Amino acid sequence: MKYKSQKVAYWFFAFSLLLLFLQIIYGFIMGFDRIGLQGLHEIIPFNTARAVHTNLLVVWLLSGFMGAAYYIIPEEAQHELVSVKLAYVQLISLAVVAVTAIIGFHFNIWEGRKFLEIPRPLDYLVVVNVLLFLGLILLTLFKGKRKTTTALVLSMGLLFAALLYLPGMIPFDSQVLDSFFRWWVVHLWVEGVWELIMGGILSFLLIKLTGVDREVIEKWLYVIVGLTFLSGILGTGHHYYYIGVNKIWIIVGGIFSALEPLAFLAMALFAVNMYRKGEKKHPNKTALLWTIGSAIVSFIGAGLLGFAHTLPQTNIYTHGTLVTAMHGHLAFWGAYAMIVFAIISYALPNMTGRKFLDSNVGRMAFWISNIGMIGMTISFGVAGVAQVYMERIMKMEFMAVQKLISIHFVVLIILASLFTIGILLYMYEFIKHGTPTDEALETQEN
Ligand code: HEM
Ligand code: HEM
Ligand SMILES: [Fe+2]
Secondary structure (H helix, E strand, O other): OOOHHHHHHHHHHHHHHHHHHHHHHHHHHHHHHHOOOOOOOOOOOHHHHHHHHHHHHHHHHHHHHHHHHHHHHHHHHOOOOOOHHHHHHHHHHHHHHHHHHHHHHHOOOOOOOOOOOOOHHHHHHHHHHHHHHHHHHHHHHHHOOOOOHHHHHHHHHHHHHHHOOHHHHOOOOOHHHHHHHHHHHHHHHHHHHHHHHHHHHHHHHHHHHHOOOHHHHHHHHHHHHHHHHHHHHHHHHHHOOOOOOOOHHHHHHHHHHHHOHHHHHHHHHHHHHHHHHOOOOOOOHHHHHHHHHHHHHHHHHHHHHHHOOOOHHHHHHHOOOHHHHHHHHHHHHHHHHHHHHHHHHHHHHHHHOOOOOOOHHHHHHHHHHHHHHHHHHHHHHHHHHHHHHHHHHOOOOHHHHHHHOOHHHHHHHHHHHHHHHHHHHHHHHHHHOOOOOHHHHHOOOO
16 A cells, blocks of 8 residues: 655655766766866866765765655555655755755865765754654654554664764864764764665565565564674774774774674575565566665675775775775665665656566666676776785875876776766666656555
């Protein structure tokens, strides 16, 4: 059974894809900068492009998560969203905050704190926006007929993500303290509470797409939540090795962060097993591809490539190099971008009534973007390893090394173009579905 208010999700998804498109443009600006083609340098220098690229990433993913929640919560709770009007107000205010922040970045109004560049005053608007979002979601859940594990894990993830934004707003004079608490946001998001959001969406999709019993699927979800908390919280220590805090973090961070891949492994096994077990397969093959794909690629990008530089003995060499960018791209892509693509692919035909459930374009979008992103990851990796060797072992000068590795960015741009073709195909199909209608939602069964 579907609910009319679920269609709010569509506009969050559309906004999300729009920002992804912009993010990619800034990615190319940086890629060209790296090979010496710096025509835009005066207007958009590398550091501005970088801040815009990563902040757009965070906002489009959050918009995707919000869309996912607006779609999933009414259905799980069996209750219409408490206010559709306020949900639109929330979307518009999110867009206003995002656009203001991004424009500000171009006028050098930003803070030099990677991923948290939004100036503190604007942060208060973010807080108001998120409170409104959470209010709507939690009230719907509270008033609903059912409180499923899937809905609770998803809402808990969103609630904790909001709370964890706060430590990043405390002003510090000390660089060490500032860095210490910045990781409460950045690390505890992607290696903690966002995993709950991912787990919740994954669980919802697997219930719908594989036909396996909810009880079985939700048992796995508990395992994932358990593993995430066990490893992710103290795993924060892998950012504290050499920043000026107590040396105990070298041991604690090393051990617990080395366990973090287990949560991603559990997610991959979970998805593949449920897929194998499922007898009643849903006709939406595109959504299934993105769902299983997300669980597997996140294990590679976050689990394996995260592990590759998490031990203190390795991290002392690789810290802050392109090895980090290698891991950052595939982890964000696999875990969070792909799960957003999965929920969009599932929800879209249900909301619009137009079905391209197993189209060639849909399948090509999946394969081309993934091959492109894996290729980009390899380019970053090769550049990163060369950088580490020349800069940190041969002790060559920083800029001299950057020049020598620029050839890898030619390769990166080619593969990024392939990736972009995949994304454009996905967007083409999104647009082809048209906009949501009440009739479509009312006639949907599954
Ligand atoms: C989906 C989950 C993940 C995402 C999206 C992600 C993304 C990122 C990003 C963007 C950075 C750079 C942060 C910054 O410098 O501000 C980073 C750093 C790092 N990540 Fe992950 N990560 C994930 C999971 C993991 C896991 C599971 C591990 C360990 C097993 C790991 C290990 C590391 C390490 C050691 C660094 C620090 C690199 C350095 O010192 O420069 N990550 N991650
Ligand atoms: C056409 C596509 C893209 C290109 C050409 C591109 C290129 C780049 C470049 C050149 C950097 C800066 C690396 C440096 O410091 O030198 C960067 C940073 C980053 N990009 Fe992309 N990117 C693209 C798409 C994406 C996508 C789709 C995602 C996420 C799913 C992403 C996530 C990131 C992250 C997390 C960072 C920061 C990494 C770090 O902290 O080290 N990018 N990107
Ligand atoms: Fe981390």
